[in-house]
Amino acid sequence: MKMKQQIIIFICCLQGVWCQNWPINLPDKIEALSGSCVTINCTFTIENKYDKDLTDSAAGVWYKTDTKDDNNIVFRSGSSNLPFKGNITGKLKDKDCTTIFYDATSNHKGRFFFRIEDGLKWTYTHKSVFIDVIDSPPKPTVQMFKDQMEVEVQEEVLEGSSMYLRCSAKTLCSSSPPTLTWSSTDRLHLNESSRLQLDQQNQTEIISDLNFTATHLQHGVTFICTITYQLQQRNTTAQNNITLRVQYAPKNTSVSVFPSNSVLEGSSVTLICSSDANPAVLIWYRENGGQLEELQTGCNLTLNVTDRTHTGRYYCQARNRHGTQNTSVWLDIQYAPKISLFSCNRTDITVCLCEAHGNPSPKVEWFLSGRPVSNSTNTSISEERLNSTDLRSFISLHQSLTHTDTLQCVTINTHSTASEKIQLYPCSHETNIHIIIFLIIITLILILYALTVGFGLYRIKQLSSKLKVHNDAGAYASLQLSAPVSEYETLNLKKDNTQ
Template sequence: MDKLIILMFLLQGVWCGDWNISLPEKIEALSGSCVTINCTFTINNKYDKDLTDSAVGMWIKNGTDYSTNVVFHSNRTNLYFKGEIIGKLKRKNCTTIFYNVTPNHSGQFFFRIEGNDVLKMTYSQKSALINVIDSPLNPTVQMFKDQMEVEVHEEVLEGSSMCLRCSAKTLCSSSPPTLTWSSTDRLHLNDSSRLQLDQQNQTEIISDLNFTATHLQHGVTFICTITYQLQQRNTTAQSYITLRVQYPTKNTSVSVFPSNSVLEGSSVTLICSSDGNPAVFNYTWYRENGGQLEELQTGYNLTFNMTDRTHTGRYYCQAKNKHGTQNTSVLLNIQYAPQISLFSCNKTDVTLCLCEAHGNPSPKVEWFLSGRPVSNSTNTFISEERLNSTDLRSFISLHQSLTHTDTLQCVINNTHGNASQQIQLVASPQEMTQLDSSQ
């Protein structure tokens, strides 16, 4: 009868709030690993003297009848579940770890404390539900931009300070899992890991991957892998996140078809390409003219159906998206057969002749006197002056007696053709006659 009165008194204490227990409502446990139940409790202050180092803790599964349903006793090693109370019961910490978890560990667990004399209490008002799983749950991946969490599918701007966070409950505190990061393009990744308690007072492992977003990471998939080292095997699970980075135009280039060196009269097309996110919405073409850029047209290509030598020059393509612009240029080189623009002679004590020509590529000049090639000698001096990449002048001085039948010929040629002109040389300048020319 006295024991019944004491029991009723203790139960009244439960409802009065003197006897409380803190347990996680639900715990995931991995088969083959261990599981930790974080546990603290309170008792009525008048029984503190009975909570000594000799106090014992018990776990009752699927019910509160400690006479039949006890699966763990801190002072017995031959009960159903192997484990230990790693908390100090005297300090009202009943945190417990079960080893070698099997599916039989699944169920509802109630805690019971027994101390000296009448301190005996089963905390029936709250329990912990253990759910044993065969393979680990996928870790949780979050994305933070400039320290603010954003949706994992959201696009971020290049230059943003990024943090990818991978987290998971450790399930077994004595043998916590490891988190590792990898990526589809094998980037060098620097991460930092830590352990902390979550809102349910369960230990979780966290790995943060910090970096500054660049265009090189656009479309890259980052993979977080959790690995549990079990007695017989290792088991893993993964979560993924694909980074979407917006950035201004980059890698702008111009391709020329068939080539940037084409023959006069042929067709040539300039095509501009650029990388950007969002995609380029406008291409503008310019031509350098007198040190200024002259706008020609918009569109990704620029075509000349019939080229002429005036089309030679530097062309610019400007690519633009919402985040910026980028320019690139190409030199268009129109080639043509050579032509003689000036051929004249002057006679004083010597005969001095000038042959001026242009062509692309720049032509070569040869001199012929009465059909025979002329080179530098005692009586002949030849010099050359290149005016630019397409024009040149060639001079010849003749220190010899000439007859009425002597002719001087200027012959020019490049890879696209040749041209020539000749003059009949006589004793006096008044009698010099320019003869036929050929090309």
């Protein structure tokens, strides 16, 4: 009998070589999930003249590997003593050889050929199918669509775009259909819909669409699609994902300051700007004379050594082609107090002012000869706030002072203390009278002295005038009583004078 079958197979093969290869439709490759079933979609043809030899009693046979020996027959319809359990679900009389194998294992992996046996016996040697047994299902395919047009996964979409994500997978044979589920890294509420359909290869495909409108909340969110097969012994899954990138105008722009926005002069301070935007460009400005002065770009603005000129309002602007948003912070550079002016005016009362500046704004305290001074019947103190950092304090003293009294102005803030002293001298009403009397006496003495000197000069002038009149009269009398001197006597007199 075996010899007879071999001869028939040989004759059929010769017929295929000499005549033609009857077509058979098989997939090139099938993936089967371990522990599940595997379905081979199969149709075949024969010459019309052999249709009468194809009856309801026809059997379908599957060979494994390229050798067509009986020992490699793994399945025959109607037989239960072969390695593979299954069933031909198609109707062989209608040339449908679709077959299902149950409980796939690694033994099912290999290449398979189909043979029809009835009054007609024929092995389709020119076409085979390869079965691959896998432990977990293939990853589903994830695609992104914007306004019904597919876009690349890396492409960024604009906020407000109508979007949907599609997850699809070819179904493997299983007792129950697989399921597709969506999840996201931010646990967003997802509106999904799933369906089964046939693809272009007439294979069953499961599809799930996720519909939404793109918002900034979805930027950077990863959407995960999971396919799940429920097997008899276990569930098995596979996943694929896509990360959405959304472009949108700046939102929630804010500034923080480290260590704080009030720092001591000479220390370092860093201003940090953050904004929810894609893309984001951050620009720092400073208010200067009512105008905004651009400083730099970037998240952080660091002032390594601060001084009081750095006090002011700083702006961070977040901008992109979709919009702009600004925020600001006041930077307060604090410093120890200093006294810029300390002076006194003494009349009937002593009035002094002390002007101090510092940040925080300082307070001023007064001390008279080391003792604190406050408002009283003899003392009045008032203050004038010039601005947020400058203070002017006045003190009026209505009391007698000694030569040893000192007035001290002390200015204080949270960072330090500064002080200055002034020596006070008596300046009472009696002292003023004594000075006036003294000045009057001095004036009288000077007037008396001037009168005395003037009278003396007058007397001297009178005596000089009388002496001159007297001398002139004596000389005239002498000229009248004396004889004229001869020339000879005159010459002798000159000679004597010469000697």
